[in-house]
Amino acid sequence: MSKLFLKPEPTLADYQQYIRDMIVERGFHNTIANEFMLLIEEVGEFSKAARKAAGGTLANNASEQDLAGEAADIFIVMLSLCNSLGIDLEQAFRTKEEQNKQRQWR
Ligand SMILES: [Mg+2]
Known part of the structure; x- marks a missing residue:
């Protein structure tokens, strides 16, 4: 029986924690190359x-x-890769979008 739980209205950090827990519960052990x-x-x-x-x-x-x-x-898989690479995806998204807002798009 799975103990995995994703709370209602999760943040991206909550999703990333869920994936960390899922990897442990299911015994997945992938290298970063394999995850790609x-x-x-x-x-x-x-x-x-x-x-x-x-x-x-x-x-x-x-x-x-x-x-x-x-x-x-x-x-x-993307969240798992971010976990493996130490990326906080919500922060990365916010930072990247602040950069993108400054760009000229045509
Ligand atoms: Mg598939």
């Missing part, structure tokens, strides 16, 4: 699901649930 390969794999699965959802036949049509699930997989 997993991320690429999940991006491929997301792309495949999107392609099928966009124009697949009935036989191979991916459901919206499949598509959303693959998006979640990317989020999970």
Whole structure:
């Protein structure tokens, strides 16, 4: 029985802590290189699901649930990578967006 719990209205830090706990509970031990390969794999699965959802036949049509699930997989692996690399993703997002607001976009 899983002891994992994500509180309602979690912050990104809460998600990152959840992933830390999940890695321990499930006994996952990936190297950073392996986590990057997993991320690429999940991006491929997301792309495949999107392609099928966009124009697949009935036989191979991916459901919206499949598509959303693959998006979640990317989020999970991304958070795990951030944990492994010591990145506070909320802080990184805030810092990066402050830089982006100063840029000229055309
Ligand atoms: Mg997947």
